[in-house]
Amino acid sequence: MNRQLLRIMSIGIMGLALALTPLTSLAADEAQALFNQGALQSNNGEFQQAAESLKQALEIFPRFAAAHHLLGVVSFSGLQQPDQAVTHLKKAVELHPNFARAYFDLGLVYQHQKNLDAAKTALKKAMEIYPRFGDAQLNLAFTYDQLGEREQAISAYQAVLKDDPKQLTARFNLATLYDLQGDSDQATKQLQKLTSLDPQDANAWLLLAQLSEKDQKETQAIDAYKKALQISPDLLDAHYALGYLMQAQDQPEQAVNHFQEVVRLNPKHAEAQLNLGVLLANLDKLDQAEQAYLAALKLNPNLVEGYYNLGVFYEFHRKDTDSALEQYRKYIELGGQDDRVKKLLKKVGK
Numbered sequence: 001m002n003r004q005l006l007r008i009m010s011i012g013i014m015g016l017a018l019a020l021t022p023l024t025s026l027a028a029d030e031a032q033a034l035f036n037q038g039a040l041q042s043n044n045g046e047f048q049q050a051a052e053s054l055k056q057a058l059e060i061f062p063r064f065a066a067a068h069h070l071l072g073v074v075s076f077s078g079l080q081q082p083d084q085a086v087t088h089l090k091k092a093v094e095l096h097p098n099f100a101r102a103y104f105d106l107g108l109v110y111q112h113q114k115n116l117d118a119a120k121t122a123l124k125k126a127m128e129i130y131p132r133f134g135d136a137q138l139n140l141a142f143t144y145d146q147l148g149e150r151e152q153a154i155s156a157y158q159a160v161l162k163d164d165p166k167q168l169t170a171r172f173n174l175a176t177l178y179d180l181q182g183d184s185d186q187a188t189k190q191l192q193k194l195t196s197l198d199p200q201d202a203n204a205w206l207l208l209a210q211l212s213e214k215d216q217k218e219t220q221a222i223d224a225y226k227k228a229l230q231i232s233p234d235l236l237d238a239h240y241a242l243g244y245l246m247q248a249q250d251q252p253e254q255a256v257n258h259f260q261e262v263v264r265l266n267p268k269h270a271e272a273q274l275n276l277g278v279l280l281a282n283l284d285k286l287d288q289a290e291q292a293y294l295a296a297l298k299l300n301p302n303l304v305e306g307y308y309n310l311g312v313f314y315e316f317h318r319k320d321t322d323s324a325l326e327q328y329r330k331y332i333e334l335g336g337q338d339d340r341v342k343k344l345l346k347k348v349g350k
Contacts, residue, residue: 031060035067042070047078065096069105076109085109093125100129104136111143119143134163138170150177168198175207184211195227202232209241218245236265243275252279270300274309281313289313307331308338 038053069092076085092102103126110119123140141156157174175190191208209224246255262272273296280289311327
């Protein structure tokens, strides 16, 4: 469950001096003026005009690396033309091989195009040129992550956090990787640090709750789920988990509330309807329970346990043997294995 990284391409340009030898002073001034105009237009959101200004600058001076770079950025972030962006960014680094920012932006475009191997190469080059380039390190970690190269991703995220311990995206993604590797202790440590830095991160609280639940630390899990919901009340996964946990804590009314929230958020959630049926029946709210069972089976006619539970409901709550047997038959037809039900059906001759 990796958090999407914030990968915004900056239009701020690292200063590059024009190679003025082939140009007259007037031509150099004109190219620089057009570049400056393009940068201003881009900053103002006038991307088409910016592209035209930069193209004119390049007509005067085709080897203007900074203009190629900015035109690449404008083509991608402003005009949504990633192929054009790649062309100009590649030209920028060809003309200026130590242009770390251009390699970085090229890596971002490749990420957008799902060309992750090329993105990795470009971002690593940016890091070679400028080893303290935090954004490049972060996006390189993300690329490793997307490629499934977990050890490299972990190392890259750790490097980001060494330079910037408050980089929350890196910390969350690192926690997720530790979780995927089965290292819940390390994952929990990262999330505890994250939530101390940003107590309003609902996703961090949610993952922390899930890890606590997995480790059978129910009290911590409940607390973390509730914190997640305080921040983001419509987190379906948190409501669903709390429904089970409240049921286990013998708090059926709270469990009902959470499963009802799940159904509100997703009316097609058959399992939540089924759980509501069980809870409402135990609370002696029989009409509501029956409606919930029937809703679950309407949503999922192959929900084996739904037929079993509805059969139990009719047999013991409604004292309606015929309706119970009808549900039990469907339960067995779908592969149900309860011995008591098998014996009962055999006794009545199916």
